Amino acid sequence: MTSLSCHDEYGFVRDSDFDYPVQEDFLSSYLAVLARRAARWDQLLGKDRAFSALHKGAKLKRFVRKGVPSAHRKGVWLEVSGAAALRRARPQLYQEMLAAAPPSEVVVGQIVTDLPRTFPNNSNFDSTKSDNLQGGLYRVLLAFSNNNPAIGYCQGLNYIAGLLLLVTKEEEAAFWLLKVLLEHQLPDYYTPSMPGLLTDL
Numbered sequence: 001m002t003s004l005s006c007h008d009e010y011g012f013v014r015d016s017d018f019d020y021p022v023q024e025d026f027l028s029s030y031l032a033v034l035a036r037r038a039a040r041w042d043q044l045l046g047k048d049r050a051f052s053a054l055h056k057g058a059k060l061k062r063f064v065r066k067g068v069p070s071a072h073r074k075g076v077w078l079e080v081s082g083a084a085a086l087r088r089a090r091p092q093l094y095q096e097m098l099a100a101a102p103p104s105e106v107v108v109g110q111i112v113t114d115l116p117r118t119f120p121n122n123s124n125f126d127s128t129k130s131d132n133l134q135g136g137l138y139r140v141l142l143a144f145s146n147n148n149p150a151i152g153y154c155q156g157l158n159y160i161a162g163l164l165l166l167v168t169k170e171e172e173a174a175f176w177l178l179k180v181l182l183e184h185q186l187p188d189y190y191t192p193s194m195p196g197l198l199t200d201l
Contacts, residue, residue: 004020004023004024007123009070010122010124010166010167011119011122011123011124011125011166012119012121012122013121013122013123034069037066037067037069038069038071040063041063041068041069041072044059044060044063045072045075049072049075051072051075051076051078051079051084052079052084054076054079054080056080060080064076064080070167073167073168074167074168074169074170074173077167077168077177078173078176078177081177081180081181081184081185082180082184083173083176083177083179083180084176086176086179086180087172087176093147094143094171094172094175094176097142097143097144097146097147097175098139098142098143098146100146101146102142102145102146103145103146103149103152104152107142107145107152107153108142110153110155111138111141111142111145111153111158112138114155114158115134115137115138115158116134117158118134118137118158118159118162119159119162119166122162122166124166125137125162133162133165133166136165136171136174137158137161137162137165139171140161140164140165140171140174140175140178141153141157141158141161143175144157144161144175144178144179144182147179148179148182148183151182157178157182160178160181161174161178164177164178
């Protein structure tokens with residue numbers, strides 16, 4: 001067994017009191033479970049990995065509830081959330097929104113201000129690294145604000161988009177998942193008066 005990194009699989013720094021021996025013991029038994037689950041997902045998706053062929057129902061729900069392997073997470077999330085269907089309907093939308101003029105300099109300033117605040121203890125957002133995700137995060141948030149001027153940009157969106165980037169490792173996928181989350185799953189949460197959030201509270 002290889003020694004564990006001081007960062008977890010998503011790049012977050014482990015606490016100074018992180019119990020490495022306990023984690024090693026857990027992984028030694030749990031890796032077999034993960035391998036079995038991954039094999040079942042491979043069988044479900046078939047050799048073509050056709051996420052669009054996934055049929056919503058009890059079987060898929062059971063598979064999702066047991067956990068989606070990281071290799072399939074982007075495709076499954078896009079398909080199950082409905083983001084993939086939206087993307088197929090307007091495949092050029094992300095590029096169009098990147099090319100559009102920003103809604104306002106205020107929005108751009110808010111996004112830029114929040115970039116270094118996004119997961120500061122995550123190695124993937126470390127601004128000293130040339131391949132950090134801050135540029136991708138900026139583009140996802142800018143494209144979303146261009147596409148949805150009613151929301152524009154609100155504090156907190158950077159963390160959602162940042163997490164989606166960490167998991168999917170693709171800007172456009174993160175954009176579509178952010179879009180479906182805020183416009184379909186959590187409507188009116190990220191607006192100045194937050195009526196959706198207040199209703200749920």
